[in-house]
Amino acid sequence: MPRAGLTPALVIAGAADLADEVGFDRLTLAALAARFGVAVPSLYKHVDGLEAVRRGVAIAALGELGAALAAGQAAAAEAPPAERLRVLAHAYRAFATARPGRYAATVRAAQPDDAEHAAAAGSALHVVLAVLGELGLTGDAAVDAARGLRALLHGFASLEAAGGFGMPRDVDESLDRIVDAYGRALTLSTERAHPGSDVAPPAPG
């Protein structure tokens, strides 16, 4: 029996690819083992069962998502905040459509006591918060804005992934308009009545 040369990282990476191919919910140890040409129980030498594989994919995917968002921001470093917001939104959507299995994994909530998973989510969120900061948002307003933006992006991406946009309208353009509108609303909000009590910790959210 020649060694297959598996490692935990390899198994997780293979699982992520498999999830992109067949869907995160159809990720199965049987299929994963087959992909490596190995018997199912062999996987248990590297990974602690299906749930651990899913968690591993989630953490890895959150890292990749954060990196993709950061790369987009770096490429638009000189652009004005509104444009950077648009770039962020498109990078998010691009990740979700190009890597649907990984993206689905990023949406699963971390267990309350799972610090590593929470940290991965937080690092992806960091990029979003940075862009919002450029729009001059602090305190409660920043929290609201982060919630809303993540909701908007996630909702858009997941509805699109689920085929929920059955309307004859270009999706890219829709996203532009929606994000522009949202950004405009945010900056208007700051000029109004919500002075922002104090800076909230950028917990995963």
Added chain:
Amino acid sequence: MPRAGLTPALVIAGAADLADEVGFDRLTLAALAARFGVAVPSLYKHVDGLEAVRRGVAIAALGELGAALAAGQAAAAEAPPAERLRVLAHAYRAFATARPGRYAATVRAAQPDDAEHAAAAGSALHVVLAVLGELGLTGDAAVDAARGLRALLHGFASLEAAGGFGMPRDVDESLDRIVDAYGRALTLSTERAHPGSDVAPPAPG
């Protein structure tokens, strides 16, 4: 063997309740049969397998969601559009948190050829489009707005359900602010450059 008196509708209703209790993804024929005090294969006399149960729950839940949204709008019939938008958002969130299993079912996309499922989704969407119409949105702008609003509401609800809001900030107030901001952005958009080419059919989206 006394008859259990099952019907397809009863089975679906029980499945919806079970989904609310244990989560839509943990909906299982075994648990469903146990809930009715019946052997698993008996369910097949009423329902065409697990996937059909899921679909049935989705269709039923979409109907209930649409009814809940409509009821909220009826109760706020005299309120100004911005307030009605806020009411809509809160009704949506209330449904999602009170009936998480059913709500999760509503998010699953219909199969492309599943007219009944698509119709159920469309009827729920109808309420949303009506409120947007009150804001004076037509054509492409209305399509964009519907996409964005559904994305916003779904994203908010699903992230909250997943425990994604780890920040110390009242969630109800966040939702108010976000929806207000979005509504403001929408009405601003209409006053600007997008005159809306033609009315798009209210397909499920």
Added chain:
DNA sequence: CATTGTGGCTAATGACAATAGCCTTGTCAA
């Protein structure tokens, strides 16, 4: 009272996750 269809059932099959325990291979130290 005979018939028939409906709605239960048991039994069997097959996918999958998970655990237990074996056996080989490669490494590292005596």
Added chain:
DNA sequence: TTGACAAGGCTATTGTCATTAGCCACAATG
């Protein structure tokens, strides 16, 4: 060089679940 040992494969087994096949009882209908 060799011997021990850990790592990383494996087979076998168990248990959960969905699904299908086919039986049987009951109740309604004539």
